[in-house]
Amino acid sequence: MKMLTVLESPEKSMAEYVRRHARINFLLCFIDAVGFPAGLSFISTLTILPLFVRQLTDSNMLVGLIPSIGSMGFFLPQIFVANYVERLPKKRNYVMVLASIERVAILLLAILTVWLSSYQSWLLGGFFFCWIVFNFAMGFNSPAYSAMISKVIPPSRRGRLYGIAGAIGGGFGILSAELSRRLLTGYGFPIGYTYCFLLGFLVLTVSLLPLAIVREPIEPFMARLDRRSQLRSAVSVLRKDKDYRWYVCSQILYAFNEMGAAFYTVYAINRLGASEADVAVFTAILMGTGIVTNPFWGYMADIFGNRKVLIFGTACALAAPVMAIALPALKFFYIVFVLNRLANTGVWLASYNIVMEFAPPRNVPTYSALRSTLMAPLRIVAPILGGFIADHIGYNVVFLISIVMTGIGLTTFFQFQEPRNRT
Numbered sequence: 001m002k003m004l005t006v007l008e009s010p011e012k013s014m015a016e017y018v019r020r021h022a023r024i025n026f027l028l029c030f031i032d033a034v035g036f037p038a039g040l041s042f043i044s045t046l047t048i049l050p051l052f053v054r055q056l057t058d059s060n061m062l063v064g065l066i067p068s069i070g071s072m073g074f075f076l077p078q079i080f081v082a083n084y085v086e087r088l089p090k091k092r093n094y095v096m097v098l099a100s101i102e103r104v105a106i107l108l109l110a111i112l113t114v115w116l117s118s119y120q121s122w123l124l125g126g127f128f129f130c131w132i133v134f135n136f137a138m139g140f141n142s143p144a145y146s147a148m149i150s151k152v153i154p155p156s157r158r159g160r161l162y163g164i165a166g167a168i169g170g171g172f173g174i175l176s177a178e179l180s181r182r183l184l185t186g187y188g189f190p191i192g193y194t195y196c197f198l199l200g201f202l203v204l205t206v207s208l209l210p211l212a213i214v215r216e217p218i219e220p221f222m223a224r225l226d227r228r229s230q231l232r233s234a235v236s237v238l239r240k241d242k243d244y245r246w247y248v249c250s251q252i253l254y255a256f257n258e259m260g261a262a263f264y265t266v267y268a269i270n271r272l273g274a275s276e277a278d279v280a281v282f283t284a285i286l287m288g289t290g291i292v293t294n295p296f297w298g299y300m301a302d303i304f305g306n307r308k309v310l311i312f313g314t315a316c317a318l319a320a321p322v323m324a325i326a327l328p329a330l331k332f333f334y335i336v337f338v339l340n341r342l343a344n345t346g347v348w349l350a351s352y353n354i355v356m357e358f359a360p361p362r363n364v365p366t367y368s369a370l371r372s373t374l375m376a377p378l379r380i381v382a383p384i385l386g387g388f389i390a391d392h393i394g395y396n397v398v399f400l401i402s403i404v405m406t407g408i409g410l411t412t413f414f415q416f417q418e419p420r421n422r423t
Contacts, residue, residue: 014217018152021215025152026161028210033165035207037290038172042180042200043106045070046340047283048193049131050265051276055189056124060266064387067262069128071255071379073135074142078369079234082143085365089218091148096212098141103205105134110197117190142372143365150356150364152216155420156302158353163298166290166345173287176203181280219362234370237363243416244358244367250310251351251375253409257317259382260402261340264324264333267395272330282337289341297346305418306354313346314413318406321399357419 018025043049050063057063088094109130116123153161179199184192238245265282268274274282301309320339327335359367386398 014151014219017215017217018154021152022154025215026157028214029149029153030161030165031210032207033162034169034172035203037166037169037287038176039200039202039204039207041173041176041283041287042196042203044283044286046261046286046337047265047279048180048196050262051184051269051279052189052193053124053127054266054269055193056120056127059387060263060390061384061387062124063266064262064383064385064390065128066131067258067383068380069131070135071258071376071383073132073137074139075372075376075379077136077139078143078365079373081140082365082369085144085147086362088144090216091144091151092211092214092216094144095141095148096208098137098144099208099211101137102134102141103201103208105130105137106197106201106204108133110194110201113190113194113197123190139372143369146352146356146368147364148214148216150359150361151219152214155353155357158356159298159301159306159349160295161298162349162352163295163301166294166298166349167292170287170290170294172203173290174284177280177284177287180283181277184276184280234366237367237370241358243419246412246415247354247358248371248374250314250409250412251371252378253405253412254314254317254347255375255378255382256402256405256409257314257320257343258379259386260321260324260399261317261344262383262386263390263395263398264320264336264340266390267324268330268333271395272328272333274330274333278330282334285334285337286341289338290345293342293345294349297349301350301353305420306350306357307413307416307418309346309350310354311410311413313343313350314406314410316340317343317347318403318410321402321406324399325396325403354419 045066049066053063053066085091085094109127112123112126112130116126149158176199180196183195186192187195238248265274265279268278268282297309297313300312316339320336320343323339324333324336327333355368355371356364386401389398389401
């Protein structure tokens with residue numbers, strides 16, 4: 001009978017349904033939001049994975065492929081599934097299937113690391129295959145996950161959800177980093193990396209399970225759009241919504257920050273003499289900084305708005321490569337990782353949540369996917385370009401380009417207003 005009520009008066013009954021299950025949904029999503037960064041710390045794209053690839057190749061361009069594939073897989077597929085996701089009455093089951101594929105890819109990587117350890121070229125290929133599967137699964141999943149969160153978590157609580165969860169996840173991440181350090185120094189290649197990947201798989205899988213029982217309201221059926229209509233709808237969003245258009249520009253330019261950040265660890269190893277133990281310390285710093293900054297950014301976003309968080313976060317992103325050039329010594333390089341973490345936590349949290357405020361509730365997948373698709377080309381190319389420049393000119397040129405373009409990106413935030421204040 002309750003289900004019929006949802007169908008008979010969708011808006012009123014959905015709001016009541018969300019209020020009734022608000023606490024349990026917050027808890028279930030909170031567990032996943034804690035476990036995700038904790039699990040990813042075992043496969044950190046800034047520390048663990050660059051070091052792993054360095055065991056198999058000397059090419060900076062291949063190291064640059066790690067964030068490029070991450071961006072390609074996560075951002076490109078979203079526009080192709082946005083309309084399908086919007087038509088799903090419930091997003092939860094779709095989310096669970098795609099998230100399970102992500103976890104299986106990490107498990108496969110752990111197995112391949114042992115099996116192919118004597119065949120470095122094959123293992124390198126196996127790594128990139130697993131990394132592609134993992135990130136494309138996340139890309140196909142992201143619009144559905146965003147839509148589900150927009151349905152079950154009110155806007156005034158999203159900042160705290162990801163801020164506090166990110167802090168706790170960062171606490172677990174410090175423990176993960178210390179465990180990773182012990183595994184990598186104690187077992188080396190390949191066993192140490194195999195254990196890291198297995199632990200990442202276990203943490204990500206266990207923390208995912210609560211999402212399977214999220215209380216998600218059923219939405220009315222929505223007619224399917226053909227590809228041409230979907231494209232027209234997306235173009236219309238950009239044409240009509242000036243604030244959203246400037247926001248997307250800011251996100252495109254932020255790719256140049258990631259171009260520089262992709263090489264902080266490799267630069268520290270090749271130029272500053274960092275060891276595997278130092279890399280584990282870098283990971284611990286990233287996680288520790290997240291403990292403090294995640295709740296700070298979360299409360300800032302809930303109280304003052306996501307736009308202000310984006311401004312301050314991008315300013316930190318601008319400062320990181322400045323410090324990398326100005327203080328080329330290992331004892332000072334920890335500051336670079338602190339600033340980078342400040343930037344990433346703030347920009348990620350605010351950019352994720354602000355899309356749900358720009359978009360009407362039923363169109364969250366399209367707004368999210370459109371942003372991601374437009375960001376994708378530069379996010380894919382920038383780290384590869386950075387690797388080429390690092391190999392042929394030097395790391396400082398990579399960092400200098402990052403400074404200039406991130407600075408330009410910072411100015412775009414002053415071209416639009418906070419979406420929650422729009423009339």
